[in-house]
Amino acid sequence: MTALIDPDEPFTPAQRDGRPVPYITKWSGERELRVDLGLDLKRERIRYRDEDRGERDAQGRLWVRTVGGYGDGEPEWRKVSSYRQREAMEGPFCQVCTGPPSRTEKGILFLLPGRHKIGQLEGVETIHPPLCLPCARASVRHCTKGLRVHTAVRARKTLRWGVVGREYPPEDKEKVQLVPHRPVRLVNGEEARVPDGMTAPYYLASQLILVLRKVSVVNLDEEFARELETKPHR
Numbered sequence: 001m002t003a004l005i006d007p008d009e010p011f012t013p014a015q016r017d018g019r020p021v022p023y024i025t026k027w028s029g030e031r032e033l034r035v036d037l038g039l040d041l042k043r044e045r046i047r048y049r050d051e052d053r054g055e056r057d058a059q060g061r062l063w064v065r066t067v068g069g070y071g072d073g074e075p076e077w078r079k080v081s082s083y084r085q086r087e088a089m090e091g092p093f094c095q096v097c098t099g100p101p102s103r104t105e106k107g108i109l110f111l112l113p114g115r116h117k118i119g120q121l122e123g124v125e126t127i128h129p130p131l132c133l134p135c136a137r138a139s140v141r142h143c144t145k146g147l148r149v150h151t152a153v154r155a156r157k158t159l160r161w162g163v164v165g166r167e168y169p170p171e172d173k174e175k176v177q178l179v180p181h182r183p184v185r186l187v188n189g190e191e192a193r194v195p196d197g198m199t200a201p202y203y204l205a206s207q208l209i210l211v212l213r214k215v216s217v218v219n220l221d222e223e224f225a226r227e228l229e230t231k232p233h234r
């Protein structure tokens with residue numbers, strides 16, 4: 001698994017229906033690959049047969065493996081690529097253009113689906129990576145990912161909360177002990193959120209969750225107008 005962000009080759013979003021396809025959007029040619037998933041009997045956890053270092057995070061959690069990449073097939077607007085979502089969250093960088101996220105004295109810019117009151121936002125959890133100001137405005141205008149009703153916020157502090165993913169426990173745990181050399185069937189479990197610090201040996205993570213702290217609600221149009229005043233050439 002290699003990073004798609006190459007400093008020598010800037011990322012340019014593909015255009016579909018007159019709008020940019022965000023970097024984190026999943027494409028129809030990208031598929032989850034679960035055939036390589038098996039059981040590590042010694043450590044009692046799931047693993048990939050030929051696992052590489054980037055496939056487990058600092059918490060020791062295994063991440064979804066996919067084939068294909070950005071631009072393969074057609075965009076599936078409402079779905080995200082696990083790998084690129086995690087990359088944009090950890091960067092952090094703009095989820096659409098991969099540029100630096102908009103940052104002011106109020107913090108980094110995020111769009112949260114739905115309407116929120118300020119009192120509800122302190123410590124809010126989100127799976128949506130940050131944005132730069134032009135991409136945030138364009139996303140709202142194009143109503144991508146159901147953002148017609150949204151709340152634009154800035155957070156002075158962001159922390160990792162944990163991950164969202166799915167459990168893949170062995171079909172029969174007893175059997176695992178009895179026949180350690182036979183392949184073990186893993187069962188598709190429930191989708192669940194797991195906080196950092198909690199061990200989850202049969203868990204396959206698919207998206208990173210951040211917690212936003214010191215949050216302010218902002219008005220994108222006002223902020224954009226202000227930016228135009230200070231940078232009239234843009």
Ligand SMILES: [Zn+2]
Nearest residue numbers: 094097132135
């Ligand atoms: Zn952007």
